[in-house]
Amino acid sequence: MRNALLILTVFGLTLGVASCGACDEASVDVIKADQPILAIPSEPGKPFTSVIIDASGLNLERCMSPKIRRADGSEVWGTVKVDTEFVEDHGLVAYATSMDDAKKNPRCGLNPMIIKAASIAGGKFGSDPAILNPDADLLVAENAKGGFLEKFNVIFVKDGGPRKP
Numbered sequence: 001m002r003n004a005l006l007i008l009t010v011f012g013l014t015l016g017v018a019s020c021g022a023c024d025e026a027s028v029d030v031i032k033a034d035q036p037i038l039a040i041p042s043e044p045g046k047p048f049t050s051v052i053i054d055a056s057g058l059n060l061e062r063c064m065s066p067k068i069r070r071a072d073g074s075e076v077w078g079t080v081k082v083d084t085e086f087v088e089d090h091g092l093v094a095y096a097t098s099m100d101d102a103k104k105n106p107r108c109g110l111n112p113m114i115i116k117a118a119s120i121a122g123g124k125f126g127s128d129p130a131i132l133n134p135d136a137d138l139l140v141a142e143n144a145k146g147g148f149l150e151k152f153n154v155i156f157v158k159d160g161g162p163r164k165p
Contacts, residue, residue, distance in 0.1 A: 039115045039135045047146030049109025050153035051139060052102045055117040055129040060158040063127035066093050068154070070136045073121050077139075077149050078128070092152060097160035107153045113142055129156060 042048050053068060064087065067078025082092065096102035103112065117129035131139070143149045 038132065039113055039138050041138060042111065042113070042142055042145065046111055048111050048113040048142050048148055049146065050107055050112045050148050050155060051143075052096075052099070052108065052112045052114045052155045052157060053117050053129045053131065054099060054114060054157045055120065056098075056157050056159055058117055058120045058129070058159075059126060060117070060120055060129060060156060061122075061126045062095055062158070063122070063125055064091070066156065067122070067128045068136075068139070069121045069128050069130040070133055071118055071130055072133075073130065076131070076136045077143075077154070080150075082152070086152075090152070093154040093156050096155055096157050099157055102155045102157050105155050107155055109148075109153060112155075113139065113148075115139065 051068075065078065068076040069078075070076055078092070080092070094102075094105050094107050096105060099114075102108060115131050115135045118132050119130045120126045120128065121130045122128035139149075148154075
């Protein structure tokens with residue numbers, strides 16, 4: 001694999017994604033001068049009921065064991081103990097092809113936390129959305145209030161249509 005540097009602009013933010021042959025394929029380096037929090041905290045007394053990770057436009061792929069990662073590729077959530085039958089019947093996360101569909105999903109509840117993915121990690125499978133570090137910190141703090149991650153109330157919004165080879 002050749003060294004590469006890709007500069008992306010997402011929501012007016014400039015992202016640099018670096019990769020190299022020596023890097024762990026699951027890691028993603030997002031270089032930012034300014035990392036504003038895209039997600040907003042819950043209102044007092046109204047904890048979030050779920051998290052919706054909007055990975056539309058990023059070619060997210062489905063998988064049996066997806067993870068939510070930080071910009072550096074480290075895991076925020078996803079390595080969990082769960083009944084095999086639950087995973088077979090429901091999956092660790094639900095997938096939707098639009099924000100509207102995500103909000104209609106039974107896992108959503110009345111007060112979802114919405115985070116825009118900054119990039120995709122997960123090595124050659126591209127199955128893990130990576131979120132900005134401030135958003136990751138907020139996700140962990142909000143989960144401590146509502147426990148929605150432990151209930152698998154996680155929805156990924158991905159592009160619709162057939163899988164790409």
